[in-house]
Each structure stands twice: as structure tokens, then as C-alpha cells.
Amino acid sequence: SQTIHQWPATLVQPVGSPLSLECTVEGTSNPNLYWYRQAAGRGLQLLFYSVGIGQISSEVPQNLSASRPQDRQFILSSKKLLLSDSGFYLCAWRDLGQGKETQYFGPGTRLLVL
Amino acid sequence: RKEVEQDPGPFNVPEGATVAFNCTYSNSASQSFFWYRQDCRKEPKLLMSVYSSGNEDGRFTAQLNRASQYISLLIRDSKLSDSATYLCVVKILTGGGNKLTFGTGTQLKVEL
Numbered sequence: 044s045q046t047i048h049q050w051p052a053t054l055v056q057p058v059g060s061p062l063s064l065e066c067t068v069e070g071t072s073n074p075n076l077y078w079y080r081q082a083a084g085r086g087l088q089l090l091f092y093s094v095g096i097g098q099i100s101s102e103v104p105q106n107l108s109a110s111r112p113q114d115r116q117f118i119l120s121s122k123k124l125l126l127s128d129s130g131f132y133l134c135a136w137r138d139l140g141q142g143k144e145t146q147y148f149g150p151g152t153r154l155l156v157l
Numbered sequence: 158r159k160e161v162e163q164d165p166g167p168f169n170v171p172e173g174a175t176v177a178f179n180c181t182y183s184n185s186a187s188q189s190f191f192w193y194r195q196d197c198r199k200e201p202k203l204l205m206s207v208y209s210s211g212n213e214d215g216r217f218t219a220q221l222n223r224a225s226q227y228i229s230l231l232i233r234d235s236k237l238s239d240s241a242t243y244l245c246v247v248k249i250l251t252g253g254g255n256k257l258t259f260g261t262g263t264q265l266k267v268e269l
Contacts, residue, residue, distance in 0.1 A: 085261060086244075086259045086261040086262065087244075087259040089257070092256070131198075133200055145191050145203055145206065145246070145248070145257070146257060148200040149200060150200055151200045153198070
């Protein structure tokens with residue numbers, strides 16, 4: 044069965060510091076991968092998605108970037124965090140091979156920028 | 158107008174009650190529809206897909222009305238464990254693949 048991992052689970056970072064969040068998927072190959080952010084009291088906002096290694100699409104202009112160095116690895120980064128980057132960051136996957144129409148989420152990383 | 162709109166609630170209901178949530182979407186090109194459940198400080202989890210003819214999964218019934226562009230979720234015989242936020246989700250097929258748009262969720266609190 045497929046599993047999706049994210050780390051760290053929680054993170055407290057000062058404004059201006061760099062960020063690197065990692066997401067890995069097991070039990071599948073060539074998944075579509077997604078990064079979302081959920082701010083307090085708000086819905087999930089799609090940040091980036093990737094259909095393959097090295098392929099990144101950005102949904103909203105922001106202080107963040109994403110990379111996909113391996114088939115089952117998706118990384119979210121920032122060079123300098125802003126207060127507004129605080130939120131719950133969720134990685135999700137969709138396996139085209141299963142013909143599934145929806146996405147499955149990892150456990151998330153809760154980021155607080157102070 | 159938001160792409161997916163939900164009443165944020167909270168809906169406070171007694172155990173055993175029947176409760177219904179509605180959701181409206183603005184893009185008539187929306188193709189697929191889902192309900193997710195999100196527990197406090199946890200990731201969203203797929204509850205059920207919503208099919209055009211309506212579908213049922215145990216105590217949960219989902220309905221879709223394409224003409225009016227709304228989706229509903231009915232929960233019968235509510236349990237304490239049903240307390241959560243229910244997210245309405247809409248899929249639009251784009252050149253980039255499967256893109257989901259999430260509502261902000263409806264909070265349900267089931268009480269003794």
C-alpha cells in the first residue's frame with residue numbers, strides 16, 4: 044500500500060531564516076505530487092504541483108519554491124521566511140496508475156514563523 | 158465569489174441526530190466532487206466521492222445537483238466520533254492535471 048511521509052511534524056522558525064520541508068511517497072511510482080498550505084481558519088491553498096522529476100508548476104506567486112529531485116520526493120523551500128508563511132503545510136499525491144480521481148495527504152508540517 | 162463555498166458552522170447536534178451540509182461551487186466545468194473529513198490539527202482524509210446519481214456509504218449520503226451547482230452531505234445517526242470539519246472539494250481538469258479546489262469546511266460537533 045502507498046504511504047506518504049512528511050517531516051518535520053512541527054517547526055518554529057524566526058523571520059528571515061531558510062526553510063526546507065520534505066515529502067516522500069512509498070509504494071507507488073511516478074505519482075503527481077502537490078504542496079498545499081492551510082492557514083488558520085482558511086481553506087487549503089494549492090502552492091505547487093509536480094507531474095514528474097524536475098517538473099514544477101507554481102500556482103501562486105510567493106516566497107516559496109519547490110523541487111522534485113527524485114520520483115517520490117518533493118521538497119518545499121524558502122530562502123527567507125516571512126510571518127505570513129506560518130501555516131499547516133500538506134503534501135499530497137495522486138497515482139495515475141490507479142486511475143484514482145482524488146488526492147491523499149501526508150500528516151503535514153505545522154510551521155510557525157516568529 | 159469563492160470557487161467553493163460552505164457554511165463554516167459550527168453545527169452542534171446531539172448524538173443520534175441527522176445533519177446535512179451543503180456546498181456550492183462556481184465553475185460549471187467542475188468534473189468531480191468529494192467530501193473530505195479533517196480532524197483538529199490533522200490532515201484531510203477522503204470521506205467519499207460524490208456521484209451524479211447520489212451515493213451512500215453507511216450513515217453518509219452524498220448528493221450532487223449540477224444544474225444548481227451544489228453538493229450535499231447527509232449524516233444519519235450522528236456519533237461523537239463524527240465531530241470534525243467536513244471539506245467540500247471540487248476537481249477541475251486542466252492542462253496541468255488533477256487540480257482540486259477546497260472549501261474552507263463546515264465544522265460539526267456531536268454532543269451527548
